[in-house]
Amino acid sequence: MSSIGRVGRTCTTAFTRAAYSRICAAATGRRALAGSLRNTSCRRNLVVMNSEGNLGQGGGSLQEKIEGARDAFAGEVETNFAENTLGNPDTEHIKKPPEAIKEIVGLSKKRCIPCEGKDVKALTESEADLLRKQTAGWQLESTESGLRIKCDWKFKNFVKSLEFFQRVADIAEAEGHHPDLHLVGWNKVTVEIFTHSVGGLTENDFILAAKINEIDVSDLTPKKKPKFWA
Numbered sequence: 001m002s003s004i005g006r007v008g009r010t011c012t013t014a015f016t017r018a019a020y021s022r023i024c025a026a027a028t029g030r031r032a033l034a035g036s037l038r039n040t041s042c043r044r045n046l047v048v049m050n051s052e053g054n055l056g057q058g059g060g061s062l063q064e065k066i067e068g069a070r071d072a073f074a075g076e077v078e079t080n081f082a083e084n085t086l087g088n089p090d091t092e093h094i095k096k097p098p099e100a101i102k103e104i105v106g107l108s109k110k111r112c113i114p115c116e117g118k119d120v121k122a123l124t125e126s127e128a129d130l131l132r133k134q135t136a137g138w139q140l141e142s143t144e145s146g147l148r149i150k151c152d153w154k155f156k157n158f159v160k161s162l163e164f165f166q167r168v169a170d171i172a173e174a175e176g177h178h179p180d181l182h183l184v185g186w187n188k189v190t191v192e193i194f195t196h197s198v199g200g201l202t203e204n205d206f207i208l209a210a211k212i213n214e215i216d217v218s219d220l221t222p223k224k225k226p227k228f229w230a
Protein backbone atom coordinates (compact mmCIF):
# COMPACT_ATOMS: atom_id res chain seq x y z
CA MET A 1 0.00 0.00 0.00
CA SER A 2 1.56 3.31 -0.88
CA SER A 3 1.95 5.59 2.08
CA ILE A 4 1.93 8.83 0.13
CA GLY A 5 1.22 11.19 2.89
CA ARG A 6 1.39 14.73 4.02
CA VAL A 7 3.83 15.71 6.71
CA GLY A 8 3.27 19.00 8.36
CA ARG A 9 2.11 20.90 11.41
CA THR A 10 -0.23 18.13 12.41
CA CYS A 11 2.68 15.77 13.14
CA THR A 12 2.02 14.20 16.52
CA THR A 13 4.41 11.35 17.04
CA ALA A 14 8.10 11.80 17.77
CA PHE A 15 8.97 9.54 14.89
CA THR A 16 6.94 11.62 12.44
CA ARG A 17 8.39 14.82 13.78
CA ALA A 18 11.92 13.49 13.43
CA ALA A 19 11.17 12.19 9.98
CA TYR A 20 9.60 15.52 9.07
CA SER A 21 12.61 17.54 10.25
CA ARG A 22 14.97 15.16 8.43
CA ILE A 23 12.94 15.41 5.25
CA CYS A 24 12.58 19.17 5.50
CA ALA A 25 16.30 19.58 6.22
CA ALA A 26 17.02 17.52 3.15
CA ALA A 27 14.33 19.22 1.13
CA THR A 28 15.25 22.83 1.94
CA GLY A 29 18.09 22.67 -0.51
CA ARG A 30 15.69 21.66 -3.22
CA ARG A 31 13.42 23.91 -5.27
CA ALA A 32 10.24 24.75 -3.43
CA LEU A 33 7.09 23.26 -4.80
CA ALA A 34 6.01 26.61 -6.28
CA GLY A 35 2.35 27.11 -6.85
CA SER A 36 0.94 23.82 -5.69
CA LEU A 37 1.82 24.21 -1.99
CA ARG A 38 -1.24 24.27 0.20
CA ASN A 39 -2.19 27.60 1.70
CA THR A 40 -0.79 27.01 5.21
CA SER A 41 2.73 28.39 5.26
CA CYS A 42 4.23 25.62 7.39
CA ARG A 43 2.48 22.71 5.70
CA ARG A 44 4.68 21.14 3.05
CA ASN A 45 3.31 18.47 0.83
CA LEU A 46 5.95 15.77 0.78
CA VAL A 47 5.75 12.17 -0.28
CA VAL A 48 7.45 9.95 2.27
CA MET A 49 8.97 6.58 1.54
CA ASN A 50 6.64 3.68 2.22
CA SER A 51 7.46 0.48 4.06
CA GLU A 52 8.53 -1.22 0.81
CA GLY A 53 11.05 1.58 0.38
CA ASN A 54 9.50 3.28 -2.62
CA LEU A 55 8.15 6.75 -3.04
CA GLY A 56 4.83 6.05 -4.65
CA GLN A 57 4.39 6.71 -8.36
CA GLY A 58 7.38 8.32 -10.03
CA GLY A 59 9.82 6.50 -7.77
CA GLY A 60 12.07 9.44 -6.95
CA SER A 61 15.78 9.97 -7.51
CA LEU A 62 18.46 8.02 -5.65
CA GLN A 63 18.98 11.03 -3.43
CA GLU A 64 15.25 11.17 -2.72
CA LYS A 65 15.25 7.47 -1.95
CA ILE A 66 18.07 8.08 0.50
CA GLU A 67 16.35 11.09 2.01
CA GLY A 68 13.10 9.15 2.08
CA ALA A 69 10.99 11.83 0.48
CA ARG A 70 10.22 13.66 -2.74
CA ASP A 71 8.09 16.71 -3.46
CA ALA A 72 4.50 15.76 -4.18
CA PHE A 73 3.45 15.91 -7.83
CA ALA A 74 0.90 18.63 -8.62
CA GLY A 75 -1.65 15.93 -9.42
CA GLU A 76 -1.21 14.37 -5.97
CA VAL A 77 -1.71 17.73 -4.32
CA GLU A 78 -4.72 18.60 -6.48
CA THR A 79 -6.49 15.33 -5.68
CA ASN A 80 -5.84 15.84 -1.99
CA PHE A 81 -3.56 12.81 -2.23
CA ALA A 82 -6.53 10.61 -3.16
CA GLU A 83 -8.17 8.30 -0.71
CA ASN A 84 -5.37 5.73 -0.58
CA THR A 85 -2.90 7.84 1.34
CA LEU A 86 -1.94 8.20 4.94
CA GLY A 87 -2.96 11.49 6.46
CA ASN A 88 -6.09 11.85 4.37
CA PRO A 89 -8.45 13.02 7.16
CA ASP A 90 -11.53 11.13 6.06
CA THR A 91 -9.99 7.73 5.39
CA GLU A 92 -8.99 5.15 7.96
CA HIS A 93 -5.84 3.30 6.91
CA ILE A 94 -5.23 -0.15 8.30
CA LYS A 95 -1.74 -1.42 7.63
CA LYS A 96 -1.95 -5.10 6.66
CA PRO A 97 1.33 -7.02 6.93
CA PRO A 98 2.18 -8.75 3.66
CA GLU A 99 0.88 -12.34 3.52
CA ALA A 100 4.44 -13.69 3.44
CA ILE A 101 5.06 -12.45 6.96
CA LYS A 102 2.92 -15.33 8.25
CA GLU A 103 5.61 -17.73 7.05
CA ILE A 104 8.24 -15.85 8.99
CA VAL A 105 6.50 -15.24 12.30
CA GLY A 106 4.37 -18.40 12.07
CA LEU A 107 6.74 -20.96 13.68
CA SER A 108 6.04 -19.96 17.27
CA LYS A 109 2.30 -20.02 16.60
CA LYS A 110 2.39 -23.59 15.26
CA ARG A 111 1.89 -26.76 17.32
CA CYS A 112 4.21 -29.77 17.37
CA ILE A 113 2.77 -32.92 15.84
CA PRO A 114 3.34 -36.47 17.13
CA CYS A 115 6.69 -37.45 15.66
CA GLU A 116 6.14 -41.21 15.58
CA GLY A 117 4.99 -42.80 12.38
CA LYS A 118 6.70 -43.82 9.18
CA ASP A 119 5.87 -40.60 7.29
CA VAL A 120 7.85 -38.36 9.67
CA LYS A 121 11.13 -37.82 7.84
CA ALA A 122 14.25 -35.95 8.98
CA LEU A 123 14.86 -32.60 7.25
CA THR A 124 17.80 -32.19 4.89
CA GLU A 125 20.49 -29.72 5.97
CA SER A 126 19.25 -27.07 3.53
CA GLU A 127 15.63 -27.48 4.67
CA ALA A 128 16.82 -27.23 8.27
CA ASP A 129 18.85 -24.12 7.48
CA LEU A 130 15.76 -22.38 6.08
CA LEU A 131 13.89 -22.99 9.32
CA ARG A 132 16.96 -22.07 11.39
CA LYS A 133 16.77 -18.58 9.87
CA GLN A 134 13.39 -18.21 11.58
CA THR A 135 14.74 -19.07 15.04
CA ALA A 136 17.07 -16.28 16.07
CA GLY A 137 20.06 -17.35 18.16
CA TRP A 138 19.88 -21.07 17.39
CA GLN A 139 22.77 -22.79 15.62
CA LEU A 140 22.55 -25.81 13.37
CA GLU A 141 24.99 -28.53 14.39
CA SER A 142 25.88 -31.64 12.44
CA THR A 143 26.91 -34.54 14.69
CA GLU A 144 27.82 -38.10 13.80
CA SER A 145 24.34 -39.10 14.98
CA GLY A 146 22.54 -36.46 12.94
CA LEU A 147 21.55 -32.79 12.84
CA ARG A 148 20.75 -30.80 15.95
CA ILE A 149 19.91 -27.21 16.84
CA LYS A 150 21.25 -25.61 19.95
CA CYS A 151 21.23 -22.30 21.79
CA ASP A 152 23.14 -20.97 24.81
CA TRP A 153 22.10 -18.76 27.71
CA LYS A 154 23.91 -17.37 30.75
CA PHE A 155 21.75 -16.77 33.84
CA LYS A 156 22.26 -14.93 37.11
CA ASN A 157 22.84 -18.10 39.10
CA PHE A 158 22.10 -21.80 39.46
CA VAL A 159 18.55 -21.33 40.76
CA LYS A 160 17.62 -18.96 37.90
CA SER A 161 19.00 -21.55 35.46
CA LEU A 162 16.72 -24.20 36.95
CA GLU A 163 13.80 -21.76 36.74
CA PHE A 164 14.52 -21.42 33.03
CA PHE A 165 14.56 -25.20 32.73
CA GLN A 166 11.11 -25.25 34.32
CA ARG A 167 9.76 -22.71 31.84
CA VAL A 168 11.17 -24.75 28.96
CA ALA A 169 9.71 -27.91 30.48
CA ASP A 170 6.24 -26.34 30.61
CA ILE A 171 6.40 -25.65 26.86
CA ALA A 172 7.84 -29.06 26.05
CA GLU A 173 5.15 -30.86 27.99
CA ALA A 174 2.46 -28.76 26.34
CA GLU A 175 3.88 -29.61 22.91
CA GLY A 176 4.75 -33.25 23.62
CA HIS A 177 8.19 -32.55 22.18
CA HIS A 178 11.28 -32.31 24.38
CA PRO A 179 14.74 -30.74 24.31
CA ASP A 180 17.98 -31.97 25.83
CA LEU A 181 18.90 -29.58 28.66
CA HIS A 182 22.51 -28.94 29.71
CA LEU A 183 23.56 -26.85 32.73
CA VAL A 184 27.28 -26.39 33.33
CA GLY A 185 29.30 -24.01 35.46
CA TRP A 186 26.16 -23.45 37.59
CA ASN A 187 24.74 -20.74 35.30
CA LYS A 188 25.55 -21.66 31.70
CA VAL A 189 22.71 -23.35 29.90
CA THR A 190 22.64 -25.02 26.51
CA VAL A 191 19.36 -26.26 25.05
CA GLU A 192 19.78 -28.84 22.33
CA ILE A 193 16.84 -30.04 20.26
CA PHE A 194 16.38 -32.83 17.73
CA THR A 195 13.69 -35.40 17.02
CA HIS A 196 14.86 -38.63 18.61
CA SER A 197 12.37 -40.78 16.70
CA VAL A 198 14.01 -39.88 13.37
CA GLY A 199 17.52 -39.21 14.65
CA GLY A 200 17.55 -35.79 13.06
CA LEU A 201 15.62 -32.56 12.72
CA THR A 202 11.92 -32.08 11.95
CA GLU A 203 9.78 -28.96 11.99
CA ASN A 204 8.79 -29.82 15.55
CA ASP A 205 12.28 -28.93 16.72
CA PHE A 206 12.08 -25.45 15.21
CA ILE A 207 8.57 -24.88 16.55
CA LEU A 208 9.86 -25.75 20.02
CA ALA A 209 12.89 -23.46 19.56
CA ALA A 210 10.66 -20.58 18.40
CA LYS A 211 8.44 -21.02 21.45
CA ILE A 212 11.47 -21.14 23.75
CA ASN A 213 12.64 -17.89 22.17
CA GLU A 214 9.42 -16.29 23.38
CA ILE A 215 10.08 -17.07 27.05
CA ASP A 216 10.61 -13.84 28.98
CA VAL A 217 13.99 -14.31 30.71
CA SER A 218 14.42 -10.68 31.81
CA ASP A 219 14.12 -11.71 35.49
CA LEU A 220 16.66 -14.51 35.09
CA THR A 221 19.55 -12.95 33.19
CA PRO A 222 22.18 -10.54 34.51
CA LYS A 223 21.24 -6.92 33.89
CA LYS A 224 22.99 -5.50 30.88
CA LYS A 225 25.18 -2.52 31.81
CA PRO A 226 23.68 0.57 30.11
CA LYS A 227 26.13 1.89 27.53
CA PHE A 228 25.70 5.56 26.75
CA TRP A 229 26.89 6.78 23.39
CA ALA A 230 28.00 10.42 23.38
Ligand SMILES: C[C@H](O)[C@H](O)[C@H]1CNC2=NC(N)=NC(=O)C2=N1
Binds near residue numbers: 176177194197
Ligand atom coordinates in the same frame (compact mmCIF):
# COMPACT_ATOMS: atom_id res chain seq x y z
C1 LIG B 1 5.11 -40.50 22.77
C2 LIG B 1 5.80 -39.17 22.66
O1 LIG B 1 5.05 -38.30 21.85
C3 LIG B 1 7.14 -39.34 21.95
O2 LIG B 1 7.94 -40.19 22.69
C4 LIG B 1 7.83 -37.99 21.80
C5 LIG B 1 8.14 -37.31 23.13
N1 LIG B 1 9.02 -36.18 22.91
C6 LIG B 1 9.93 -36.19 21.93
N2 LIG B 1 10.84 -35.23 21.85
C7 LIG B 1 11.81 -35.26 20.91
N3 LIG B 1 12.72 -34.26 20.84
N4 LIG B 1 11.88 -36.26 20.04
C8 LIG B 1 11.02 -37.28 20.02
O3 LIG B 1 11.13 -38.20 19.20
C9 LIG B 1 9.94 -37.28 20.99
N5 LIG B 1 9.02 -38.19 21.01
